[in-house]
Amino acid sequence: MNRILITSALPYINGVKHLGNLVGSQLPADTFARYMRLKGHEVLFLCATDEHGTPAELAAEEAGMEISEFCSKMWQSQKTLSDSFNLSFDHFGRSSSKENHELTQDFAKALYENDLIEEIIEKQFFSLNDNRFLPDRYIIGKCPSCGYEKARGDQCESCTKQLEPTDLIDPQSAISGSKDLEIRETKHLYLKQSLMKETLEKWINSKEDWPVLTTSIAKKWLNDGDGLKDRGITRDLNWGIPVKKGKEEWPGLENKVFYVWFDAPIEYIAATAEWEKENNFQAGTWETWWKLNKGAEDVKYFQFMAKDNVPFHTLSFPATLIGSNQSWKLVDYIKGFNWLLYEGGKFSTSQGRGVFMDQALDLLPSDYWRWWLLSNAPESSDSDFTWESFQIGVNKDLSDVLGNFISRVTKFSYSKFGNEVPPLEHFDEQQRILINEISIRLQTLSTNLDNVEIRKSCAELRHLWALGNEYLQSAEPWKVIKDSHAKAGSIINFSFNLIYLYSHISRPFIPSTCDLILDKLNFSKHIIWPGDMENFLKTIGGGHEFEVPQNLFHKISDAQREEFAAKFSGDLNG
RNA sequence: GGGCGCGUAGCUCAGUUGGUUAGAGCAGAACGCUCAUAACGUUUUGGUCGCAGGUUCGAGUCCUGCCGCGCCUACCA
Numbered sequence: 138m139n140r141i142l143i144t145s146a147l148p149y150i151n152g153v154k155h156l157g158n159l160v161g162s163q164l165p166a167d168t169f170a171r172y173m174r175l176k177g178h179e180v181l182f183l184c185a186t187d188e189h190g191t192p193a194e195l196a197a198e199e200a201g202m203e204i205s206e207f208c209s210k211m212w213q214s215q216k217t218l219s220d221s222f223n224l225s226f227d228h229f230g231r232s233s234s235k236e237n238h239e240l241t242q243d244f245a246k247a248l249y250e251n252d253l254i255e256e257i258i259e260k261q262f263f264s265l266n267d268n269r270f271l272p273d274r275y276i277i278g279k280c281p282s283c284g285y286e287k288a289r290g291d292q293c294e295s296c297t298k299q300l301e302p303t304d305l306i307d308p309q310s311a312i313s314g315s316k317d318l319e320i321r322e323t324k325h326l327y328l329k330q331s332l333m334k335e336t337l338e339k340w341i342n343s344k345e346d347w348p349v350l351t352t353s354i355a356k357k358w359l360n361d362g363d364g365l366k367d368r369g370i371t372r373d374l375n376w377g378i379p380v381k382k383g384k385e386e387w388p389g390l391e392n393k394v395f396y397v398w399f400d401a402p403i404e405y406i407a408a409t410a411e412w413e414k415e416n417n418f419q420a421g422t423w424e425t426w427w428k429l430n431k432g433a434e435d436v437k438y439f440q441f442m443a444k445d446n447v448p449f450h451t452l453s454f455p456a457t458l459i460g461s462n463q464s465w466k467l468v469d470y471i472k473g474f475n476w477l478l479y480e481g482g483k484f485s486t487s488q489g490r491g492v493f494m495d496q497a498l499d500l501l502p503s504d505y506w507r508w509w510l511l512s513n514a515p516e517s518s519d520s521d522f523t524w525e526s527f528q529i530g531v532n533k534d535l536s537d538v539l540g541n542f543i544s545r546v547t548k549f550s551y552s553k554f555g556n557e558v559p560p561l562e563h564f565d566e567q568q569r570i571l572i573n574e575i576s577i578r579l580q581t582l583s584t585n586l587d588n589v590e591i592r593k594s595c596a597e598l599r600h601l602w603a604l605g606n607e608y609l610q611s612a613e614p615w616k617v618i619k620d621s622h623a624k625a626g627s628i629i630n631f632s633f634n635l636i637y638l639y640s641h642i643s644r645p646f647i648p649s650t651c652d653l654i655l656d657k658l659n660f661s662k663h664i665i666w667p668g669d670m671e672n673f674l675k676t677i678g679g680g681h682e683f684e685v686p687q688n689l690f691h692k693i694s695d696a697q698r699e700e701f702a703a704k705f706s707g708d709l710n711g
Numbered sequence: 712g713g714g715c716g717c718g719u720a721g722c723u724c725a726g727u728u729g730g731u732u733a734g735a736g737c738a739g740a741a742c743g744c745u746c747a748u749a750a751c752g753u754u755u756u757g758g759u760c761g762c763a764g765g766u767u768c769g770a771g772u773c774c775u776g777c778c779g780c781g782c783c784u785a786c787c788a
Binding site: 147149151187190191192193272273274275289290291292302349350353354356357358360361362366368369372396397398401444445446447448475476487513517518519520521526529530532533534536537538540541542543544545546547548549550552553592593596599600603606607609610611613614615616618629688689690691692 | 713714715716717722723724725735736737738743744745746747748750751752753781782783784785786787788
């Protein structure tokens with residue numbers, strides 16, 4: 138048994154997440170966590186909302202709510218949705234937690250003491266009307282290069298030229314539109330990660346098993362231009378973690394908070410402390426997961442995220458952990474994902490384009506989405522959600538292959554033998570050959586999951602399901618029963634044991650369907666990853682009582698598909 | 712501009728360190744079965760592996776150049 142720490146990238150607080158967000162980190166992480174639990178490992182699977190930053194403040198303002206109230210509400214909403222999608226987090230925390238405040242401030246202190254934080258005086262736009270400093274992208278004006286009227290202070294979206302806010306002609310606040318701006322001097326903190334370039338590079342070069350996507354992004358940042366740049370870790374906002382040196386005030390930074398990207402990854406650690414507290418575990422339990430000098434040497438740590446998150450997890454966060462010199466556990470494997478597209482274009486939270494988690498569940502049960510998303514996860518490149526692909530994938534794999542197999546076995550059995558599973562005589566030649574093939578394929582599935590190869594795992598699982606139909610077709614119990622009741626019963630017994638197998642190995646992918654199968658077929662709720670097939674496929678013996686489940690999956694009709702597509706076609710939320 | 716990735720059957724993709732007749736699912740065709748959600752099974756039709764060179768006994772796999780597509784480039788998270 139190993140101790141396995143799994144974190145999913147933190148979903149941002151500003152609204153309901155779409156399917157692209159879901160498949161980019163939380164969902165594959167859940168499948169991996171569930172698999173590792175079935176394997177008997179001690180798993181700690183964590184996630185939390187990422188609550189700080191300007192977009193959260195603006196979203197709260199738009200909703201007419203206090204920021205703290207807004208975040209609480211959105212946290213509850215995201216928590217409810219992740220439960221509905223059966224994301225099996227051991228704890229779903231908040232980056233605004235007391236634990237994160239303390240840890241973040243402690244990290245800042247340690248980094249400062251190790252000469253890895255620098256105080257820099259900068260000139261920055263201050264909006265008198267909004268009574269706040271404005272980040273570069275919240276200043277708009279005319280682009281000096283192409284004349285575009287609504288160029289942002291960091292970059293002109295029209296000609297893509299990189300800009301400084303002071304370059305803009307006739308600058309104004311993007312928040313209020315006010316032109317009453319002045320440039321003020323203000324102090325900020327920078328994380329001197331440039332000093333850690335060699336250390337980080339060596340660490341990343343040692344990770345030969347990471348996906349190319351992950352290491353190539355990290356190396357690009359390490360070697361781009363003058364190399365790894367220092368990074369500002371403070372912002373002029375009200376909502377966030379106040380800049381402090383541990384518990385002490387930080388002179389000149391009294392009204393500032395840490396940059397969201399500094400405190401968000403620290404929440405992984407804080408969430409562990411929250412988890413400990415919530416469960417009343419012995420004080421210091423969280424450290425056994427995170428501190429190498431307190432028992433974390435044997436922990437294997439996996440992170441899941443979309444590609445936009447990779448720089449922070451490969452560079453800034455490790456720089457924070459290493460730089461503190463406090464023997465923190467570093468990540469062992471980073472799984473990065475590309476984007477999921479919606480009908481060829483981008484999912485967009487701001488434009489309401491695509492399908493969002495709450496809307497998805499209004500249409501169909503979670504397993505339909507889980508299955509399609511996992512079997513089409515954007516691993517090697519961006520992948521495209523289309524209603525047609527979704528319809529075909531769900532209908533074929535879930536209804537025709539898995540659902541129909543369970544249906545034909547249970548209904549045939551019930552009609553011929555009543556509500557008790559008939560007994561197995563002994564494994565015949567055909568069954569032995571099949572047991573052998575299943576063992577091999579199960580090993581492949583297991584290896585794919587060990588390697589966090591999500592699509593391949595789905596393909597292999599589907600193949601295992603298909604073996605059930607192939608077996609039934611060639612064994613032909615409906616013919617055999619005319620000569621031998623016992624022999625037909627034996628075929629059916631074996632088929633029930635195949636369903637028993639599927640209810641275990643499918644659980645990381647489609648948990649609620651598996652629970653339903655366990656329930657209806659009266660299988661034990663004690664689920665493990667199967668070992669020896671010969672024994673495992675004898676588990677359900679003769680006389681086992683069951684109930685015929687209703688059809689587990691309903692097909693998506695063409696009419697339904699068209700209705701969904703029309704509903705979600707526009708640039709407004711459906 | 713720079714960096715990275717992709718381009719394999721009509722569609723979506725897999726192809727370990729280069730090794731014999733290039734694979735899967737979907738779609739198409741034929742046949743079979745009738746237990747089942749008109750579902751299932753068997754067989755089968757589709758590929759000069761983006762283009763052009765090169766290395767090699769041998770290249771989808773390595774090298775060079777080109778074409779096309781996508782992503783990233785640090786104050787959106």
